[in-house]
Amino acid sequence: DPEKALGTTHASSQHGSDSDAESTNGESSKQLSGRPDLPALLREEFTSASAPERIGVFVCGPLSMQNDVSNTVAEAQVELLKGRRKDIYLHMEHFSWA
Structure with a gap:
């Protein structure tokens, strides 16, 4: 899975506030608003x-x-x-x- 090859920080240009999340398998990600x-x-x-x-x-x-x-x-x-x-x-x- 190419997404798993990356680190745990991912950026998205979706609108809204910044947020942190943790998945059920213990991996975490961070969603950022605006242009990464x-x-x-x-x-x-x-x-x-x-x-x-x-x-x-x-x-x-x-x-x-x-x-x-x-x-x-x-x-x-x-x-x-x-x-x-x-x-x-x-x-x-x-x-x-x-």
Whole structure:
């Protein structure tokens, strides 16, 4: 399940107030209102991951969102070159309203 591969913090752009929730299996999630700060969320995940852990980032959305995500992944790949991370995989699906 790709959602389980992520950390426990998830962001949503749904309207309403911020809220915390815990599922029946003990996993927790946080729902945030407004546009998520994807670079900050990704950096948090990269920082909390174990050093040899593989990370997959999958993004589908408008070009500005794809650029934010791909630039943040590129910054994190510097750590890969320094030997601090085993693998970072970026998969982008192109999205348009047309």
